[in-house]
Amino acid sequence: MVRGSRVVEISKTLSEILVCPLSKQPLRVCEKSNSLISDAIGVSFPIVDGIPCLVPRDGEIIETGDTQSDYKVNSVDAEKDHKTK
């Protein structure tokens, strides 16, 4: 269920500074579901009436059939491991 069908753009200022609250990685705007998606952890955060809701509890884990998000998680994870070593 997508709340509100009209897509409200978020301001440029916001899109420049917002990051995922959990991983602090960049977010991607998904216009289809009107949400902000954190690819690093595969979570989407809703944009309600032009206000992005980035409280971790508001986020939803993306459950897509394909393994794209899993793959992303793995790759970021591997990158992190690599960096820490």
Added chain:
Amino acid sequence: MNRPAGNLLRSFLRRSFSTAENIDGNLQSSKVQIFDRDLKRKQRDRAAWLLNRKDSLVNTVADNLVDRLEDVKKTFPSALCLGGSLEAIRRSVSGRGGIEKLIMMDSSYDMVKLCKDAEKDLSSDGIETSFLVGDEEFLPIKESSVDLVISCLGLHWTNDLPGAMIQSRLALKPDGLFLAAIFGGETLKELRIACTIAHMEREGGVSPRISPLAQVRDAGNLLTRAGFTLPGVDVDEYQVRYNSALELIEHLRAMGETNALVNRIKFLKRDTALATAAVYESMFAAEDGTIPATFQVIYMTGWREHESQQKAKRRGSATVSFKDIQKEFGGQTP
């Protein structure tokens, strides 16, 4: 399919937290949960519905906080305003500190929405505002992206105050300013006493009704621990007079400052509540029948490190003995 993905997410979160620099330890499990953050969100939703724009306490604190911007020569083109008295800050900020962009964040959607709707009445001052819903404990702001972080009466509800302050520091650009007001330990001391006495009398024991608050001496340590330079702390005490103890509770509700302790007892017997009001009135009422309540506000200022700032030399780095200071520098006339 579902479950392994969940596990993966969790393990990823755990790992990314433990490797994230500067955020000490594992945010998820090791931190003590004192406050019920979800309840606090709901209370702040309610506070948005009850909001009183003429609340003199909130307006005074917000004004006092924003006033500090005029004490510095630096301007702050982009500012982030964290939860708490968001709306009051928005009204006080106009024209001060050279703020051009203001990002307003609160954990309650209704509060943010209220500010957004109020914006059209204020839009004449040319500040570009943006809004988001976020949690101070999980700040969704990119590193080094704002010049100023203001938090007015919000941070005392965070479970992990040092963590929230560290994240604020990271969000600041170098030489950015962190400005916060929180309620201090002396706040509502009368209510604390009245609650304890009434509970002992009616229920034979006490339960936490009023949250633990930071003491003044903690505030400086917090700033230093969060890595702010040039920390400054000062305290103000406000006495607000109410016609009755119930009015005080109404005021707290309108500010979203009601009990949100995780260990709270979820009901309050009518009997005990009335006893509390009676004790409060008999112990603290003024001659004219009004009831005073103390609010202690701790103002904190700190800067993100920058080489232009003055700082003390490292301990033990002196090359001249105190005995020889006279010899070394005495000859020079200032």
